[in-house]
Amino acid sequence: xxxxxxxxxxxxxxxxxxxxxxxxxxxxxxxxxxxxxxxxxxxxxxxxxxxxxxxxxxxxxxxxxxxxxxxxxxxxxxxxxxxxxxxxxxxxxxxxxxxxxxxxxxxxxxxxxxxxxxxxxxxxxxxxxxxxxxxxxxxxxxxxxxxxxxxxxxxxxxxxxxxxxxxxxxxxxxxxxxxxxxxxxxxxxxxxxxxxxxxxxxxxxxxxxxxxxxxxxxxxxxxxxxxxxxxxxxxxxxxxxxxxxxxxxxxxxxxxxxxxxxxxxxxxxxxxxxxxxxxxxxxxxxxxxxxxxxxxxxxxxxxxxxxxxxxxxxxxxxxxxxxxxxxxxxxxxxxxxxxxxxxxxxxxxxxxxxxxxxxxxxxxxxxxxxxx
Numbered sequence: 216x217x218x219x220x221x222x223x224x225x226x227x228x229x230x231x232x233x234x235x236x237x238x239x240x241x242x243x244x245x246x247x248x249x250x251x252x253x254x255x256x257x258x259x260x261x262x263x264x265x266x267x268x269x270x271x272x273x274x275x276x277x278x279x280x281x282x283x284x285x286x287x288x289x290x291x292x293x294x295x296x297x298x299x300x301x302x303x304x305x306x307x308x309x310x311x312x313x314x315x316x317x318x319x320x321x322x323x324x325x326x327x328x329x330x331x332x333x334x335x336x337x338x339x340x341x342x343x344x345x346x347x348x349x350x351x352x353x354x355x356x357x358x359x360x361x362x363x364x365x366x367x368x369x370x371x372x373x374x375x376x377x378x379x380x381x382x383x384x385x386x387x388x389x390x391x392x393x394x395x396x397x398x399x400x401x402x403x404x405x406x407x408x409x410x411x412x413x414x415x416x417x418x419x420x421x422x423x424x425x426x427x428x429x430x431x432x433x434x435x436x437x438x439x440x441x442x443x444x445x446x447x448x449x450x451x452x453x454x455x456x457x458x459x460x461x462x463x464x465x466x467x468x469x470x471x472x473x474x475x476x477x478x479x480x481x482x483x484x485x486x487x488x489x490x491x492x493x494x495x496x497x498x499x500x501x502x503x504x505x506x507x508x509x510x511x512x513x514x515x516x517x518x519x520x521x522x523x524x525x526x527x528x529x530x531x532x533x534x535x536x537x538x539x540x541x542x543x544x545x546x547x548x549x550x551x552x553x554x555x556x557x558x559x560x561x562x563x564x565x566x567x568x569x570x571x572x573x574x575x576x577x578x579x580x581x582x583x584x585x586x587x
Contacts, residue, residue, distance in 0.1 A: 249350035260308030541574035
């Protein structure tokens with residue numbers, strides 16, 4: 216009994232220490248991975264620019280290089296090397312050139328560093344990594360700032376105040392640089408910028424799950440924000456497949472990138488009779504017009520990037536699982552003609568049938584959860 220009492224008295228201390236150790240280790244791992252990613256992409260951009268400068272000075276030359284590299288690298292390494300990504304790496308090198316990256320507070324010459332760090336060997340990226348204190352997603356967001364002075368300001372404030380990527384995004388979105396330039400009390404605004412919001416926090420787990428990190432490591436990105444949402448998606452997948460052989464399952468939590476923002480589509484099916492993609496988005500809440508706008512963005516992306524020649528335009532299905540008021544809405548007004556829309560409405564399962572199944576699934580899951 217005495218031993219158990221001693222263990223209870225001291226256990227909390229060792230548990231707290233181990234938790235802190237794991238949090239620190241995960242944070243360090245996330246920073247290390249992000250630095251290596253950024254250094255790699257900067258070096259890729261440098262080599263693209265150097266190759267272009269040694270070749271023909273024509274726009275078509277650069278286009279052909281990016282096109283060929285994108286095809287070859289995607290074939291060998293998978294995601295992350297599309298044309299837009301490679302152009303971004305090129306732009307990253309041009310915005311953060313060698314003279315800026317290789318400057319050091321210790322006064323070590325840029326030329327000496329250049330000879331040490333830009334050698335074409337396996338240590339190149341490791342040597343460059345400490346030069347990039349921000350994660351790649353932060354540099355991507357900074358690249359969207361067109362004016363160099365504003366970009367430098369946001370970079371400096373991010374380093375000075377330790378802004379997370381979310382906080383940086385919020386400050387850029389609120390035009391903080393432009394507002395502070397017009398302000399009569401700049402000091403007060405800078406002090407205010409030091410205060411973070413709860414939503415600004417990025418945990419080590421979220422940093423590792425950053426789509427850029429998963430893309431670089433070629434890891435799967437199939438996780439949901441909640442157990443309830445995950446279970447509902449699984450139930451809906453099974454339900455649609457049980458309706459007949461028209462629905463062919465293609466994937467869940469399908470990622471897509473539009474400009475500098477990542478999105479996830481909950482479910483992607485192919486309808487064999489309609490010969491089109493079915494994009495399904497689940498909302499654990501009430502339907503809003505914003506959901507419809509987002510779905511149309513998904514459909515435009517799917518039509519341009521996922522639809523194969525000869526297939527009909529994709530159709531969207533928005534599912535809203537608000538407690539006691541499940542809804543299902545087809546997005547059909549993107550179709551080119553009313554005849555096709557009418558055919559879709561005839562063949563696709565009734566919206567009420569799907570909404571009822573969604574509501575039933577939710578109630579069953581909640582009852583099952585109460586039993587534990």
